[in-house]
Amino acid sequence: MIQKSQTKKNKIADIISIYLIFSFLLTCCFASGKFAEFWKEIDAQHYLSNHLFIITADFLHKLLFKILALTLMMAGGMGMLRLILELLLRLFRIRLVDDTSEKMNRRFRKTAAVILLFLLVMNMSFFIIIRGMKPRGPNIILIGADTLRADHLRCYGYARDTSAAVDKLAREGVVFLEAWSHISSTTPSFATIFTSKIPMSHGVLCNTSRGFRLEKQHTTIAELLKNKGYKTAAFTSGFSMKKSSQLAQGFDVFNDDFKVERRAESVNCDVFKWLNRNRKEKFFLFIHYFDPHGQYRPPPPYNEVFPYTKKEYDINRIPPYQRHRPISDPSFYIAQYDGEIKYMDDHIDRLLKKLDKLGLSEDTVIIFTADHGETLDDHKWWFEHGHYIYDEQIHIPLIVWYPKVFKHKEIDTTVTHLDIVPTILDILGIDFTADIEGRSLLDLIRGARRPEGFFYHESQHGRAGIRDGDEFSGLRSKHFAVRWKGWKLIRIPKTTGIYFELYNLREDPGELNNLIGQHPEVEQKLKGKLLHFVGQYQNTKYYLERIGHPTEKQPDLSTEEMEALRSLGYLQ
Numbered sequence: 001m002i003q004k005s006q007t008k009k010n011k012i013a014d015i016i017s018i019y020l021i022f023s024f025l026l027t028c029c030f031a032s033g034k035f036a037e038f039w040k041e042i043d044a045q046h047y048l049s050n051h052l053f054i055i056t057a058d059f060l061h062k063l064l065f066k067i068l069a070l071t072l073m074m075a076g077g078m079g080m081l082r083l084i085l086e087l088l089l090r091l092f093r094i095r096l097v098d099d100t101s102e103k104m105n106r107r108f109r110k111t112a113a114v115i116l117l118f119l120l121v122m123n124m125s126f127f128i129i130i131r132g133m134k135p136r137g138p139n140i141i142l143i144g145a146d147t148l149r150a151d152h153l154r155c156y157g158y159a160r161d162t163s164a165a166v167d168k169l170a171r172e173g174v175v176f177l178e179a180w181s182h183i184s185s186t187t188p189s190f191a192t193i194f195t196s197k198i199p200m201s202h203g204v205l206c207n208t209s210r211g212f213r214l215e216k217q218h219t220t221i222a223e224l225l226k227n228k229g230y231k232t233a234a235f236t237s238g239f240s241m242k243k244s245s246q247l248a249q250g251f252d253v254f255n256d257d258f259k260v261e262r263r264a265e266s267v268n269c270d271v272f273k274w275l276n277r278n279r280k281e282k283f284f285l286f287i288h289y290f291d292p293h294g295q296y297r298p299p300p301p302y303n304e305v306f307p308y309t310k311k312e313y314d315i316n317r318i319p320p321y322q323r324h325r326p327i328s329d330p331s332f333y334i335a336q337y338d339g340e341i342k343y344m345d346d347h348i349d350r351l352l353k354k355l356d357k358l359g360l361s362e363d364t365v366i367i368f369t370a371d372h373g374e375t376l377d378d379h380k381w382w383f384e385h386g387h388y389i390y391d392e393q394i395h396i397p398l399i400v401w402y403p404k405v406f407k408h409k410e411i412d413t414t415v416t417h418l419d420i421v422p423t424i425l426d427i428l429g430i431d432f433t434a435d436i437e438g439r440s441l442l443d444l445i446r447g448a449r450r451p452e453g454f455f456y457h458e459s460q461h462g463r464a465g466i467r468d469g470d471e472f473s474g475l476r477s478k479h480f481a482v483r484w485k486g487w488k489l490i491r492i493p494k495t496t497g498i499y500f501e502l503y504n505l506r507e508d509p510g511e512l513n514n515l516i517g518q519h520p521e522v523e524q525k526l527k528g529k530l531l532h533f534v535g536q537y538q539n540t541k542y543y544l545e546r547i548g549h550p551t552e553k554q555p556d557l558s559t560e561e562m563e564a565l566r567s568l569g570y571l572q
């Protein structure tokens with residue numbers, strides 16, 4: 001009888017051992033899987049230390065929670081098993097445990113209770129740490145419209161009804177009437193928007209199609225906000241904003257799911273899916289709409305919304321990639337450009353409605369801007385950007401919309417793309433680093449005034465050769481300008497020498513009347529500032545490294561990609 005009872009006890013011990021081993025292995029598998037995911041994530045991204053701490057705490061919290069749950073399940077399972085076996089054995093009048101094993105059991109239960117309590121306390125601590133470190137400020141949506149000159153929006157004084165949704169943001173938000181881009185091309189401008197550094201400092205002196213990328217040592221707004229626990233996502237839609245630009249730094253998601261370009265409808269489709277999944281998180285979302293960029297071919301009915309005159313002009317003035325042969329009338333092209341803006345604006349309206357539907361509008365800041373403008377029928381060359389820095393190519397819209405906190409206001413102080421990052425950080429109460437070149441706009445929004453400073457602009461590269469038959473190429477052909485108190489001095493290099501143009505912007509906003517030689521004092525002051533700036537610029541490592549190499553050198557691209565770039569005017 002005793003021997004029989006002993007054998008049964010051994011069997012029970014075997015069953016419990018198998019169960020324990022199985023549970024242990026299950027826990028190990030789970031933990032190793034989670035570790036693999038964890039290290040993959042760490043490895044895949046360029047992490048800042050604070051963010052590493054958050055995700056480590058988050059990971060440990062989730063891991064401990066799962067172990068705790070598994071342990072409890074295991075203990076519960078063991079208890080049930082034990083109960084069933086006890087009942088069965090009692091039926092056959094067999095005692096499962098003697099006094100000694102009862103003592104052991106009590107010790108085991110005590111140890112298990114201590115371990116469980118320890119796990120519980122650790123888990124709660126990590127949970128509290130994460131809660132404390134997760135952001136509490138509003139969400140930030142940064143909308144960057146490509147090639148959108150400010151004066152083609154109704155809220156910036158345009159006569160045509162191109163911008164109902166942007167006008168709504170303007171009516172309810174703070175409008176910066178004098179907002180400027182530092183450079184008239186895409187990748188360098190967005191690099192400035194993301195880093196709060198001028199091109200000379202961040203090194204993206206031309207578009208990524210010319211081989212320029214944002215180096216990893218520059219910190220982007222996405223990295224700063226990710227570091228503070230924000231979910232970060234970017235949805236782009238033009239070739240210069242592909243991952244190859246290295247502007248994806250700091251974004252959890254960088255969606256560039258297109259070959260050369262895509263329409264606002266396709267961008268919104270991906271944005272809406274992401275918003276559905278992340279609406280409960282605090283997020284920084286960047287949306288890049290490419291529609292106003294050439295070629296101007298808005299889908300129906302937007303191609304017929306605005307009238308044109310059907311006059312004949314010199315089609316050779318129109319860049320080949322923009323031509324709708326045989327149409328040469330600029331008013332046709334302008335009507336199509338405006339149609340593209342209206343199409344994009346309708347999709348911005350859908351975005352605003354989506355935010356309403358998801359209940360996100362009240363706690364979201366929207367910053368609306370453009371990377372640069374566009375020459376339409378101005379300055380001898382039509383439907384282009386990147387080659388000059390007349391104001392139509394660098395005057396951009398800038399609207400800060402957060403009606404819960406900021407009342408509508410129009411501000412005419414000169415501001416630039418540099419000010420976007422510090423403004424976002426200021427709104428969120430995040431300390432600035434010394435590495436930022438702009439200034440927060442919150443003091444202006446609250447009514448402060450600023451003394452007028454000097455603002456610098458540059459073109460991607462010049463087009464003196466094409467315009468004047470005076471060929472010049474590469475970084476040497478860049479135009480530079482300085483703006484100060486309503487004056488603007490432009491430096492234009494040509495093979496025959498360096499030329500300057502001076503404009504009084506208050507009397508001649510179209511920059512048609514070159515006043516060089518007529519205002520010696522202003523000219524001397526601005527020339528001193530501009531030449532000092534250009535001297536500094538031409539001594540930066542980014543310039544020196546590339547000056548010996550023509551910027552026309554293309555990255556390795558397939559014939560198909562080269563053709564696509566040609567269609568956007570990036571290649572001649």
Ligand SMILES: [Zn+2]
Pocket residue numbers: 146147185186187293371372
């Ligand atoms: Zn652009």
